[in-house]
Amino acid sequence: MAGQQTHNIVFANEKGGTGKSTTAVHTGVALAMMGHKVGMIDLDPRQRTVTRYLENRAETAQRRGIDLPAPDFRVFTGNTTEELDALCQELAEGKDFLVADTPGRDDPFARHMAARANTLVTPMNDSFVDFDLIGQVDAETFKVKRLSFYSELIFDARKSRARADGVSIDWVVLRNRVQHHDARNKKRVGDALNELSRRVGFRVIPGLSERVIFRELFPSGLTLLDKGHLGDLGFSHLTARQELREMVASLALPLISDADKNMIGQGGGQSSEMSVG
Numbered sequence: 001m002a003g004q005q006t007h008n009i010v011f012a013n014e015k016g017g018t019g020k021s022t023t024a025v026h027t028g029v030a031l032a033m034m035g036h037k038v039g040m041i042d043l044d045p046r047q048r049t050v051t052r053y054l055e056n057r058a059e060t061a062q063r064r065g066i067d068l069p070a071p072d073f074r075v076f077t078g079n080t081t082e083e084l085d086a087l088c089q090e091l092a093e094g095k096d097f098l099v100a101d102t103p104g105r106d107d108p109f110a111r112h113m114a115a116r117a118n119t120l121v122t123p124m125n126d127s128f129v130d131f132d133l134i135g136q137v138d139a140e141t142f143k144v145k146r147l148s149f150y151s152e153l154i155f156d157a158r159k160s161r162a163r164a165d166g167v168s169i170d171w172v173v174l175r176n177r178v179q180h181h182d183a184r185n186k187k188r189v190g191d192a193l194n195e196l197s198r199r200v201g202f203r204v205i206p207g208l209s210e211r212v213i214f215r216e217l218f219p220s221g222l223t224l225l226d227k228g229h230l231g232d233l234g235f236s237h238l239t240a241r242q243e244l245r246e247m248v249a250s251l252a253l254p255l256i257s258d259a260d261k262n263m264i265g266q267g268g269g270q271s272s273e274m275s276v277g
Contacts, residue, residue, distance in 0.1 A: 006039075006092040007254055009099045010117035014150055015133050016104030018123040019176050021049035022214050023207065023247065024101040027121075029057075029223050030248045031097050032069040036255065039091035040071035043084075043110060044103040051075045057221025066229060068221070071099060081112045088113075096255055115157040118167065119251060122154075123174040123207060126189055134173070135196045142188045144195050151200055158201075172251060173197070176207035205250035206243070213237050 011024040021044075028040045028050075042050040054073045061068040072095070076087055092098045100117075102110035114120055124130040128137065134151045135144045147155070158169045173193065177186075193204050208214070213224065222229055224241040249256075 006095050006098050007118045008088075008092075008113075008116060009097060009119045009121065009251075009253070010102065010113045011100065011121045011123065012102045012110050012114045012117075013104060013122050013124065013133065014106050014110075015124075015130055018104070018125055018130060019208060019214075020104060020123045021047075021053070021101050023121070023123050023174060023176075024099060025050050025053045026223050026225075026244055027248055027251070028071040028073075028097075028099040029069065030225055030244075031099070031253075032071050033225055034256070036096040037094060038071035038097045038099060039095045040073040040099045040101070041088060041091055042073065042075040042101055043107070043113065044101065045075055045077045047103070048075055050101045053218055053221055055221070056219055060220045060222065064229070068226065068229075070221075076109065081109065084109055084112060097253070111153065111157075114154060115161060117169050119253060120154065120169050120171045121174055121251070122171070122202075123176055125176050126186055128185075128189060128192075131189055131192060134200075135192065137192050142192060144192055144199070147196075147200065151196070155200055170252075171200075171202035173202050173204050174207040174247065175204055177209045205247065207247055208243050209240065213240055 009027065011020050011027075013020050025040075028038050032038045040050060040054070042048060044050075051073060054070055057068055057070050060066075061070075072091060074087060074091055076084055078084060078087065088098060088100075100113045102113060122134070124133065128142075131137070132148065134148050136146050136148060137143060138145050154169075154171060158171065161167050161169055175190075175193065196202075197204055217223060224230070224237065224244050230237075
């Protein structure tokens, strides 16, 4: 699907409203800011969220006369997996990373990409509504009863991939936090995720809180990592930036140097953040 040395990161979730496109585009931009060569493919030609975000980013860079690192991006409008593979091959040429954002619905091209990922990221909100995508729980005990169809699909894809070319897909469940969430229910979701992760073999990492800032940035295509171009940031925005950096660091991607880790905030203190704007 992609160049031999290209690491494929696929954001996939059959449910909408999980922050999938937001985390995908911020991850792609963060990698580009580190100096990596990044390709990005938008598999949702109807919504085109990633495409519009990056188009807005390019327009802002041109309008302001500033440098805004960004991935080389395309939207997939084809009808066959062969066309998809060809586009991925083109985008991956000379790239360190290829990031794919898939539609928030059951989609054959999303499945095709998921099976070919090196890192598969499934964002979910901190609720049993979203948890139901990967597992079903008992209504009384909240213990996991069975895997969902999606978990079984990814589980089988990982086994097939390991047999076919020896690649182990790193499946990461990105746990986004919803504001004003009931603490007891949040703990139940966390316990169920930990139980299911042991059975299925995915990693759970912290995601983002629900913040207005991410929606506000869309028209400009800016991200919270664009220091110096955002104006004065409030405390909540600085906290959101740190969450974003920790999220990207927790993906544990290859080719990330110690300098990169410092850039995305591993070990970064809050006091250092307060001086940037």
